[in-house]
Amino acid sequence: MHPAPSVIFFTVFSGLGFGLLTWLGLGYPAVTGWTAFAFFAIAYAMAVGGLLSSTFHLGRPERAIKAFTQWRSSWLSREAWCAVGALVAMGLYGAGLVFLGERYSLLGLIGAALSMATVFTTSMIYTQLKTIPRWNMPVTPVKFLSLSLAGGALLSGQVTAALVLLVIAGAVQLLTWSMGDKALAASGTDMASATGLGGIGKVRAFEPPHTGTNYLLREFVHQIGRKHSQKLRIISLVLMVALPVILLALPFSHFLALLAVVSHVAGVLTARWLFFAEAEHVVGLYYGKR
Amino acid sequence: MTTLPAQTDKKLGLVIDLDTCVGCHACVISCKGWNTENYGAPLSDQNAYGADNSGTFLNRVHSFEVQPQAPDAAAQLIHFPKSCLHCEDAPCVTVCPTGASYKRVEDGIVLVNESDCIGCGLCAWACPYGARELDQAEDVMKKCTLCVDRIYNENLPEEDRQPACVRTCPAGARHFGDLGDPDSDVSQLVAERGGMDLMPEQGTKPVNKYLPPRPKDAMPEFDVLAPFLEPVAQEPKGFLGWLDKTLEKL
Numbered sequence: 001m002h003p004a005p006s007v008i009f010f011t012v013f014s015g016l017g018f019g020l021l022t023w024l025g026l027g028y029p030a031v032t033g034w035t036a037f038a039f040f041a042i043a044y045a046m047a048v049g050g051l052l053s054s055t056f057h058l059g060r061p062e063r064a065i066k067a068f069t070q071w072r073s074s075w076l077s078r079e080a081w082c083a084v085g086a087l088v089a090m091g092l093y094g095a096g097l098v099f100l101g102e103r104y105s106l107l108g109l110i111g112a113a114l115s116m117a118t119v120f121t122t123s124m125i126y127t128q129l130k131t132i133p134r135w136n137m138p139v140t141p142v143k144f145l146s147l148s149l150a151g152g153a154l155l156s157g158q159v160t161a162a163l164v165l166l167v168i169a170g171a172v173q174l175l176t177w178s179m180g181d182k183a184l185a186a187s188g189t190d191m192a193s194a195t196g197l198g199g200i201g202k203v204r205a206f207e208p209p210h211t212g213t214n215y216l217l218r219e220f221v222h223q224i225g226r227k228h229s230q231k232l233r234i235i236s237l238v239l240m241v242a243l244p245v246i247l248l249a250l251p252f253s254h255f256l257a258l259l260a261v262v263s264h265v266a267g268v269l270t271a272r273w274l275f276f277a278e279a280e281h282v283v284g285l286y287y288g289k290r
Numbered sequence: 291m292t293t294l295p296a297q298t299d300k301k302l303g304l305v306i307d308l309d310t311c312v313g314c315h316a317c318v319i320s321c322k323g324w325n326t327e328n329y330g331a332p333l334s335d336q337n338a339y340g341a342d343n344s345g346t347f348l349n350r351v352h353s354f355e356v357q358p359q360a361p362d363a364a365a366q367l368i369h370f371p372k373s374c375l376h377c378e379d380a381p382c383v384t385v386c387p388t389g390a391s392y393k394r395v396e397d398g399i400v401l402v403n404e405s406d407c408i409g410c411g412l413c414a415w416a417c418p419y420g421a422r423e424l425d426q427a428e429d430v431m432k433k434c435t436l437c438v439d440r441i442y443n444e445n446l447p448e449e450d451r452q453p454a455c456v457r458t459c460p461a462g463a464r465h466f467g468d469l470g471d472p473d474s475d476v477s478q479l480v481a482e483r484g485g486m487d488l489m490p491e492q493g494t495k496p497v498n499k500y501l502p503p504r505p506k507d508a509m510p511e512f513d514v515l516a517p518f519l520e521p522v523a524q525e526p527k528g529f530l531g532w533l534d535k536t537l538e539k540l
């Protein structure tokens with residue numbers, strides 16, 4: 001899959017933003033007044049910034065409002081509802097904390113649940129696609145949720161929780177890589193089933209439909225990134241999990257915590273780039289490519 | 291509404307004969323010609339006369355080489371037209387967030403209401419066959435309409451009321467009809483020739499069927515005397531033999 005910057009930015013920052021909102025909704029840290037304002041400002045900048053970034057992926061963003069209509073069948077539509085619900089609930093809850101110094105715990109819990117629901121629906125947009133076996137696994141939503149909770153814990157300064165959750169998220173990430181590497185072969189879709197010609201013999205792509213490239217090849221057959229995938233996996237895991245865990249384990253200072261956040265975000269961006277770049281869409285088989 | 295209908299009154303679709311297709315790409319051209327000036331936005335080309343050209347097509351013809359398992363069997367070249375299969379369980383429809391993609395109850399045709407399309411591309415991601423392409427000029431999703439503006443068009447002569455690709459095919463490799471009716475010509479053709487689904491494991495239940503190439507004839511022994519003839523000498527003798535040995539030594 002083509003690793004579009006708008007979608008990488010969207011999934012990474014909305015995941016972090018809604019992760020932070022989840023922790024704030026649960027009352028960790030129990031802040032009020034201007035401290036609460038600062039936390040909520042960071043969370044909203046990330047969540048809303050991520051959502052706005054996703055509209056750059058649209059051909060016709062001026063019609064984006066129509067995406068609220070098909071929640072019965074479409075995960076993308078459900079995500080739109082969950083995101084707006086979470087932002088409204090957490091906005092009211094945050095206003096109570098910042099301006100009234102009041103904690104409406106039930107509203108916070110609802111906001112936290114909707115924030116996690118937003119991350120879950122985002123992950124289901126990718127998980128539902130049978131055409132991309134690497135994503136079409138139950139572990140995909142687990143990865144998005146564990147990363148979002150870990151990132152949220154890191155941003156909200158929950159050191160112990162962040163240490164545990166980062167390690168869990170790293171383990172889930174390793175699991176998705178090892179399962180994902182076998183997913184295409186396990187799906188049973190290959191050139192033989194794509195063409196129905198496997199009964200005659202070994203199928204080879206002889207001539208593509210056109211001498212030039214096309215939308216399908218640009219969007220679905222991205223092979224450049226896979227060359228360095230093993231190195232990038234190590235880099236992303238070190239930045240996303242190992243370095244933040246070491247920095248958090250040291251005696252606490254705000255500077256080290258900031259470094260941990262920067263390292264984590266860089267690691268998640270790298271891993272998310274790989275998430276797209278490594279994903280093989282079955283349509284590539286018609287072109288003899290993966 | 292992007293939920294799929296439980297069932298459709300008809301299952302209009304195509305039957306494509308891989309034994310007959312000669313790979314001339316006439317269906318590609320007639321498809322682009324008709325659909326760029328009729329239903330919905332035109333099918334744009336980018337940099338059409340430059341080195342790096344590409345464009346939107348609703349129908350593309352691949353060519354595959356198939357090498358049979360038998361040790362001395364010749365490879366077969368199979369031309370393979372591919373367009374929307376108008377699946378019964380169309381994953382492209384249910385993922386659509388706006389309701390722009392839908393499957394018609396009356397005939398099962400999968401269409402895009404372009405004025406509702408936000409160009410998110412998710413339907414193209416969900417399609418295993420590469421049947422949908424996001425037009426780079428209009429930024430909306432384009433796909434085969436089964437020439438919905440021809441097949442019911444009473445302004446056209448009756449023989450033209452079929453998809454442009456079927457009408458134009460010079461080899462008769464494309465057939466159009468109701469695959470939901472077991473007595474229709476296309477259904478009988480599918481039954482007779484063992485019509486198949488592409489990627490059945492994806493669970494899309496395509497309406498379009500492909501007729502596999504017929505088995506090739508075995509080459510007959512042309513010359514009854516051939517088995518009695520001496521094989522041509524493989525080892526050179528005399529002067530050529532000396533030359534061969536001498537050159538080997540150098």
